[in-house]
Amino acid sequence: MATQPARPLADPREMIRLEEVRKIYDAGENEVHALRGIDLVVAAGDYLAIMGPSGSGKSTLMHIIGCLDVPTSGRYFLAGELVSDMSPRQLARVRNERIGFVFQSFNLLPRASVLRNVELPMTYAGMSRAERRTRALEALERVSLTDRAKHLPSQLSGGQRQRVAIARALVNNPTILLADEPTGNLDTKTGQEILEVFDQLNARGHIVGLVTHDPNVAAHANRVIRIVDGLIQDGPG
Numbered sequence: 001m002a003t004q005p006a007r008p009l010a011d012p013r014e015m016i017r018l019e020e021v022r023k024i025y026d027a028g029e030n031e032v033h034a035l036r037g038i039d040l041v042v043a044a045g046d047y048l049a050i051m052g053p054s055g056s057g058k059s060t061l062m063h064i065i066g067c068l069d070v071p072t073s074g075r076y077f078l079a080g081e082l083v084s085d086m087s088p089r090q091l092a093r094v095r096n097e098r099i100g101f102v103f104q105s106f107n108l109l110p111r112a113s114v115l116r117n118v119e120l121p122m123t124y125a126g127m128s129r130a131e132r133r134t135r136a137l138e139a140l141e142r143v144s145l146t147d148r149a150k151h152l153p154s155q156l157s158g159g160q161r162q163r164v165a166i167a168r169a170l171v172n173n174p175t176i177l178l179a180d181e182p183t184g185n186l187d188t189k190t191g192q193e194i195l196e197v198f199d200q201l202n203a204r205g206h207i208v209g210l211v212t213h214d215p216n217v218a219a220h221a222n223r224v225i226r227i228v229d230g231l232i233q234d235g236p237g
Contacts, residue, residue: 014080015175015207016042016065021074021084023060023230034060036230038074044175047202048209049218052227059180061227062211066099066178067091079175096125100169102179106161108153108168114140115149118168125172139167143197159190166197177201180211195220 023035034057042048042065052058063069064076067083070091076084083094108117118136127135140146143163153161162182169177179198183191199220202208210217218224226233 013043013045014041015044015046015078016040017075017077018064019075019077021064021071021076023057023064023069024072033230035064035071038230038232040225040232042207042209044207045202045205046207046223047198047221048207048223048225049221050209050211050225050227051213051215051218053213056227057230058211058225058227061225061232062178062180062209065176065209066101067095068101096121097172098175100172100174100177102162102165102169102177102182104181104184106153106165106185108161108164110153112152113149114145114151114153114156114164117153117164118171121168121172135171136167139171140164142170143167157190158186159193162186162190162194163197166194166201170201174206176207176209178209178211181213182210183212183214183217191217 018038018040021035021038022033025032025034038061050058050061060069064071067086071084074084075082078094078098083091086094109120112120115133115136118139119132122132122135137146137149140149143166145160145163145167148156148160148164153164156164177198182198183194186194195217198208198210208221210221212218
């Protein structure tokens with residue numbers, strides 16, 4: 001499939017635009033309408049909290065924004081480029097170059113060193129070993145973990161493992177950083193430290209989107225997206 005042409009932006013700060021996005025999952029005889037017609041615009045530098053009860057569609061929304069999933073209908077533009085109609089190969093390129101992911105369960109390779117875990121996205125991008133190492137160490141420095149580069153994930157605390165996951169998400173310098181319940185497995189103090197890392201990254205210009213059910217986490221964002229039954233409402237940030 002040919003690359004989709006860029007769409008002129010009315011606002012040069014616009015990075016994400018969803019138009020009438022719907023997502024339907026086929027569950028045998030019963031269709032599940034996860035998203036029911038989402039309109040959303042996100043500007044450069046936004047800090048979002050995506051909230052809603054279990055099953056509301058908040059993780060589905062994050063997966064579509066992050067190009068991990070595609071809409072059943074509707075259009076998704078990223079920096080003016082129509083990504084909702086891209087091929088799987090094109091979506092993989094967008095994910096690797098523009099979007100970083102952080103998950104509640106860390107998703108680290110248990111038998112690989114911290115450095116190797118952070119290098120992983122660059123391996124897929126075909127970078128040289130020397131460049132991978134340099135950029136991975138720089139990412140670890142941003143989360144204050146260069147002294148743990150040779151450790152295994154099992155030798156780290158939960159908070160340190162989440163910092164490794166953040167470093168891995170940052171290593172390709174993505175525009176957008178998405179996190180699904182990033183403090184869910186952490187104690188309150190450690191969770192607060194991780195949120196301060198996200199605050200700093202947003203201050204440096206990254207769009208940050210946090211999926212959360214915790215109002216204390218959402219309080220860090222400047223904009224709250226509330227989802228109920230597959231429909232969203234913009235609330236005060």
